Amino acid sequence: MTESDRIEDQIAATVALLRARLGVHGKSLRLALRRAKHRLPRRIYRRAMELARVEPMMAHPRLRMTLNAPSLSAAAREVQAHLRGIDLADRRKGWWLGMLGALVFNLLVFGALLLAFLAWRRLI
Template identity: 35%
Template sequence: MEHSEMIKSNADALRTLMAKRLGLKRGSLSRRVAKAGRQLPSGVRNDIAIVAEAEQMARNPKLAMRLDPNATKSAYDRAATHLKAIDVVDRRKGIALSVLGSMAFNFLAAITLFIVVLRWRGLI
């Protein structure tokens, strides 16, 4: 029984970390993993999926006996370590710089095209 409680607390901790670090606040753990998509490496997604599956199995007493506590704990540790290492401020800066960079490129491409058209028409 204590293993089931440990799995539930680990799943709750992963839900909290995903809410804080990735902004995924709704849905079950498996749904949050699906929503995270490419924000998480495949190994971390697999580890979180292991914990989510263990949480589902822990609800049924007969299935709970089949769980491997060491595998579940190590999967939780790997996923939690990765989620704790995510810097939210740096992610936001990266997204903002990416958007600004693409806007600057599009602006320069439009200006270049405009100058080429003016030159082609003989207005410059």
């Protein structure tokens, strides 16, 4: 197995991890990254875009030879390590806690406004 074949496999594994961990779908890495851009740290997004830029070049035999395989392998390992480190249960718990926090805040503001209105109308 050549180095460029390994890079192709790593790109496919990165797309699969994006689907599994972030829930983004796309036929190519570029489309998947477009949907996951704001969920990834800037450094990881840039490294993943390096892979997405060379994805079309992998199909061409002569262009494939011009690629910097060690750099691309390192980028793929870095992106995959970040994606594997995402805890799905923690993300769900964080989403629920954020939603409940916003709901409690809105109820407190509503209660304060209601008390202010009642005090203004001298009903308290």
